[in-house]
Amino acid sequence: MLLQIRDDFRPDFIADSGQCFRWEQIGEKKYRIPAFGECLIIRQNAFDTFELSCDEEEYDRIWRGYFDMGNDYSAIRCRIDEDEDGFLFRACEAGKGIRILDQDIWETLISFIISQNRNIPAIKKSIEILCRLAGEKRFDAEGNTYYTFPGPEAVCALNEEAVAECKLGYRDRYIVEAAKSVASGKLDLEVLSGESSEEVEKTLLSLLGVGKKVASCVMLFGFHFLDYFPIDTWIKKVLASEYPGGYPYERYSPYNGVYQQYMFEYYRRI
């Protein structure tokens, strides 16, 4: 199907934004996106026209929500005043096209546990190995194979050698413990997603290997609480250099997480 979007949708920006780790560029302005057990191929034709490998039913069922098409990112950007906050204004301008994906919570949880203290290429590699070892083999719209993100039972079923193959280092027991919690029903992510943000954060922080930063990322990129503001090594640098007097969280609520993402990409790029 064809999709027309005026503004604020740049798959190339989203692919490298550090919120998703499985997007794969397979051609000029063409990406393969596995999510929710499906796989979308998206290609940009003109500046505002995209060709999608799915039909409208699948788009409405999965991808519209995944891309967060219900939010107006142009309006979110326009809340920033150039004179009041020049740095964030420039970050928003440069990052026009970034969106906060509404991703599978389980996948986001495991991905960000894996992400700690590692750079993005290394994170992608580990996740890809995990998917190959424990995910289901399927075919995309062009007939090429891909692997789904493994569910908690599949992760639990991995033996020690297989886990070691993922090169997770000390993080391997973290994902095994998380998988056990979810597979046993002790942690029900479906039920949790109906709770308040405070309750969700408290539960996430109780998991082994989940601290403030990882919890914030899962809140923002998985539970889609757009006001959560993950502070990693990059954002620490931003806060130190651009906001020595403190960051105005209240002014930018309830979209602190969106602005954080603009700043993250902008600062990494410059």
Next chain:
DNA sequence: TGCCAGGCCGAAA
């Protein structure tokens, strides 16, 4: 080669 990476844990102070 050495430093850094979308940090967290556990012990010590």
Next chain:
DNA sequence: TTTCGGCATGGC
């Protein structure tokens, strides 16, 4: 409550 060493491994 805050501080700090240790941690597995890969990317650059």
